[in-house]
Amino acid sequence: MSRQASRLDPKKVNSEFLTLTYGALVTQMLRDIENVEDVNKQLERIGYNMGMRLIEDFLARTSATRCLEMRETADRIQHAFRIYLNVQPTITNWSPASDEFSLQFETNPLTEFVELPPDLTNLRYSSIISGCIRGALEMVQLEVQCWFVQDQLKGDNVTEIRVKFIRRLEDAIPAGED
Amino acid sequence: MIIYGVYIVSKSGGLIFNLDNNVPRIEHEKTFTYPLDLMLDYNPKKVSVAFNRKDGINVGHVLVAVNGTQVNGATLEDGRDVKEVLENAENYPLNLKFSRPKMTTNEKIFLASMFYPLFAIASQLSPEPKSSGIETLETDSFTLHCFQTLTGVKFIVISETGLSGMDILLRKIYELYSDYALKNPFYSLEMPIRCELFDNKLQALLDLVEKTGTLNLDK
Numbered sequence: 001m002s003r004q005a006s007r008l009d010p011k012k013v014n015s016e017f018l019t020l021t022y023g024a025l026v027t028q029m030l031r032d033i034e035n036v037e038d039v040n041k042q043l044e045r046i047g048y049n050m051g052m053r054l055i056e057d058f059l060a061r062t063s064a065t066r067c068l069e070m071r072e073t074a075d076r077i078q079h080a081f082r083i084y085l086n087v088q089p090t091i092t093n094w095s096p097a098s099d100e101f102s103l104q105f106e107t108n109p110l111t112e113f114v115e116l117p118p119d120l121t122n123l124r125y126s127s128i129i130s131g132c133i134r135g136a137l138e139m140v141q142l143e144v145q146c147w148f149v150q151d152q153l154k155g156d157n158v159t160e161i162r163v164k165f166i167r168r169l170e171d172a173i174p175a176g177e178d
Numbered sequence: 179m180i181i182y183g184v185y186i187v188s189k190s191g192g193l194i195f196n197l198d199n200n201v202p203r204i205e206h207e208k209t210f211t212y213p214l215d216l217m218l219d220y221n222p223k224k225v226s227v228a229f230n231r232k233d234g235i236n237v238g239h240v241l242v243a244v245n246g247t248q249v250n251g252a253t254l255e256d257g258r259d260v261k262e263v264l265e266n267a268e269n270y271p272l273n274l275k276f277s278r279p280k281m282t283t284n285e286k287i288f289l290a291s292m293f294y295p296l297f298a299i300a301s302q303l304s305p306e307p308k309s310s311g312i313e314t315l316e317t318d319s320f321t322l323h324c325f326q327t328l329t330g331v332k333f334i335v336i337s338e339t340g341l342s343g344m345d346i347l348l349r350k351i352y353e354l355y356s357d358y359a360l361k362n363p364f365y366s367l368e369m370p371i372r373c374e375l376f377d378n379k380l381q382a383l384l385d386l387v388e389k390t391g392t393l394n395l396d397k
Contacts, residue, residue, distance in 0.1 A: 052367065053356075053360040053361065053367070055329060056327065056329060056331075056352075056355065056356040056360050057356040057357065057360065057361070059327060059328055059329070059352075059356075060327075060349065060352045060353040060355075060356040060357075061353070063349065064328075065328075066328050139329045140328050140329060173330075174189060174326060174329075174330030175297060175298030175301050175302075175311055
């Protein structure tokens with residue numbers, strides 16, 4: 001199968017191609033939708049829809065089993081970042097109840113060539129990622145909240161995404177899986 | 179290795195994909211004289227053999243043609259009623275063609291949605307808590323292999339009995355589904371899969387498995 005060879009290759013396309021395409025998408029959206037808040041929402045929605053499909057690919061590739069604790073989920077997300085963006089976020093800042101953690105990035109491939117103009121400080125440039133995490137986890141019956149607390153684009157040292165467990169979607173769990 | 183069919187059932191229990199593969203088409207044609215020595219069952223939807231099997235024409239086979247004219251339900255293609263033609267002695271000798279009944283798409287959808295609760299019941303009947311649903315279902319003529327993903331999609335393969343390594347095949351089909359159905363931007367989730375690329379890749383995979391088995395499927 002032709003797909004097989006590329007499976008072993010951790011990174012198939014040049015990441016610059018992704019960075020530039022994503023940049024084009026964001027600028028086009030800023031042009032089409034003038035309100036920055038709406039752009040944030042749309043990006044997050046695009047990410048959500050991507051996550052709903054991407055999770056199947058992740059499960060098919062890794063044969064991962066269902067997570068029964070948040071720490072496992074964090075590991076899986078870290079793994080997914082390695083597969084799809086070739087970056088390894090560090091998992092830190094666990095809340096005492098173990099229901100909340102942070103993913104910290106030294107580099108974010110999506111923002112490699114980006115400088116935010118001063119009038120766009122409200123733009124959450126990479127919010128497609130947080131949407132993606134939310135969509136993917138929802139398909140495996142975990143409802144989470146996901147947001148950026150630090151962003152290198154806004155002068156922080158690292159990029160930090162916070163993930164907070166809300167609840168398990170008990171009635172959506174497929175029979176024979178609960 | 180014979181694979182008879184592949185089905186994909188969405189997480190809400192609807193059939194979103196089915197493929198019939200390599201089902202031998204059994205047809206028997208024979209010239210009959212009056213009176214007909216087969217007991218036929220005349221149903222508005224089909225004419226089938228009720229009793230007295232002979233020459234490979236088995237109970238349950240349906241009448242598909244009379245003297246080369248196709249049978250549609252209980253009437254011939256030219257509008258005549260099958261029952262009247264077969265019961266009239268003047269029409270004999272008659273050449274009748276019988277075949278094994280084929281499932282219609284509606285029947286497949288019906289069966290797929292019937293499997294869904296069976297799967298759920300199996301997991302609840304289990305004496306052990308946290309049991310999975312049906313993974314294999316075996317009969318004397320075929321085995322059904324089912325693999326449910328964490329997201330609730332079921333992949334079902336119907337094959338001949340006594341095959342091993344079907345779980346690898348099922349995982350392969352899952353990979354194809356995640357690649358060629360879900361990454362297709364024009365495919366909407368939970369809807370029937372009409373993606374030609376997916377069809378082609380799946381057919382290629384099944385051909386490979388039928389020729390060389392599942393051992394060559396690299397993981």
